[in-house]
Amino acid sequence: MRIVDVREITKPIASPIRNAYIDFSRMTASLVAVVTDVERAGRRVVGYGFNSNGRYGQGGLIRERFRDRILEAPPGSLVDEAAGTLDPHGIWAAMMTNEKPGGHGERSVAVGTLDMAVWDATAKIASKPLFRLLAEREGRAAAPRVFVYAAGGYYYPGRDDAALRAEMRSYLDRGYTVVKMKIGGAPLHEDQRRIEAVLAEIGAQARLAVDANGRFDRETAVAYAEMLRQYPLFWYEEAGDPLDYALQAGLADVYPGPMATGENLFSHQDARNLLRYGGMRPDRDWLQFDCALSYGLVEYLRILDVLGQFGWSPSRCIPHGGHQMSLNIAAGLGLGGNESYPDLFQPYGGFPDGVRVEDGHIVMPELPGIGFEGKSDLIQVMRELAE
Structure with missing residues (x-):
């Protein structure tokens, strides 16, 4: 071999x-x-x-x-x-x-x-299937039903609130119960208007997460936190620079709702520092480490070990990236779910053909490996490279 x-x-x-x-x-x-x-x-x-x-x-x-x-x-x-x-x-x-x-x-x-x-x-x-291999190696039962949320809400040239609402409605129509939009690329009052437009659209059918992509300094992060805390958000994501643990820790004093970060931390040492100094709260906050960016699953297993040392459950991890590798890790190792991109970054994003979102969850197909062969547009591109 x-x-x-x-x-x-x-x-x-x-x-x-x-x-x-x-x-x-x-x-x-x-x-x-x-x-x-x-x-x-x-x-x-x-x-x-x-x-x-x-x-x-x-x-x-x-x-x-x-x-x-x-x-x-x-x-x-x-x-x-x-x-x-x-x-x-x-x-x-x-x-x-x-x-x-x-x-x-x-x-x-x-x-x-x-x-x-x-x-x-x-x-x-x-x-x-990789998720079953991982579960067996860890001595646990696989959980093929995985929570997924729809990531979108980007800033597009010339796009108005009606188009943003239509995008979010399309995710609900496809079975999602949590949707995410971007903030921080417009003034606070404009972002507040966009948030309220989405909340009006989704009503009680879904929850909204917002993502600042690390844009804010401390003053702006706090100003947004004070504005956001009036809404029932799923989370407030990556307010400041990913290595500014003091900024992240300080937000807990002004934002009682769930926060999320971790997609731009690439090692178990980074994860350890976040939990030591970032003020993250294991009863409500979310960790978004992405194995494809952080040395792979071998290192991700070390990250999960660090989380255990700090009293965190793997179920508080919902990885960034929207790829099938993290779906397998979630199903095999008991993570809280995974990001997904229903319309963007094709053919790499999304699920194998025939997999549908129902009540915010998908069920993993029984395909060997990660399951790329089940996604016809993606495996065609892959086989052009290898065969």
């Missing part, structure tokens, strides 16, 4: 949208394939992965550093003989050879992208 090739291609995921910090007009993503010499059901096993939306492709790092470390490692160090499949932890260790601690920026995304493909291949070789 060997990995015979690792391939990467940078693909556009551009869209005429913006949040409080960036626009997506030139956004790209890396698509990778980990090719093995194993066959299942008459086809060579290939694991696929891609980095999460909102981060640029990592082709340079993948091709120049991490790919060769996998291919040059002793093949036996990459295989779990007892399990009869690949060893993601051994492969992760090979990728991180000669890497200094710290520096959890672009490197963590490159490794996370490859790690996704490795786990996809690992579960395919085992002929199991």
Whole structure:
């Protein structure tokens, strides 16, 4: 059993949208394939992965550093003989050879992208859905029914409140019970008007989360908190810079409702510092670490271990990114759910064909690996890279 090739291609995921910090007009993503010499059901096993939306492709790092470390490692160090499949932890260790601690920026995304493909291949070789493989390894029961929320509400050129309301209504019509919109890209009074327009549209059918994408300084974050606390929001997300733990901690004094952060923290050390110094409250707040951005599932398991040390349940994690890898982690490891993008970042976002949202939840299909083969538009693009 060997990995015979690792391939990467940078693909556009551009869209005429913006949040409080960036626009997506030139956004790209890396698509990778980990090719093995194993066959299942008459086809060579290939694991696929891609980095999460909102981060640029990592082709340079993948091709120049991490790919060769996998291919040059002793093949036996990459295989779990007892399990009869690949060893993601051994492969992760090979990728991180000669890497200094710290520096959890672009490197963590490159490794996370490859790690996704490795786990996809690992579960395919085992002929199991990844969520069931993970549950078995952790000695727990899988939970195929997963909560999902609809992320959208971006700023579009020339878009008015009526269009925003129509977008949110479309999510309710598709079965979602929680929707999310962007704030911080307009003055506070305009954002308040937009929020009230959405709340009027969704009524009691759903709850609204708002996301500032780390835009605010302390004064602005507090001003928004004082405005937002009058509404029954699902959460107030990422008010300030992700590493400004004092700002995050200070918001708890003025905002009693749930808050969420973590999508821009890329390691278990970052997670530990957030819980030490960020004032996050395990009875109401949410953690959004995204394995595709934070060195992959191998590191995400370390993050979950840190959460346990601080008394947090995995059920308080709802990952960023809207990809099927996090869906499998949620179903296999007992997370609180997952983000989804019903209309954006295609073909990478969304669910396998035939999967529908009902009462804010989906049921995981019984597909080997992550389940990419069940999404016809995505697997076509993936197979063009590998086959």
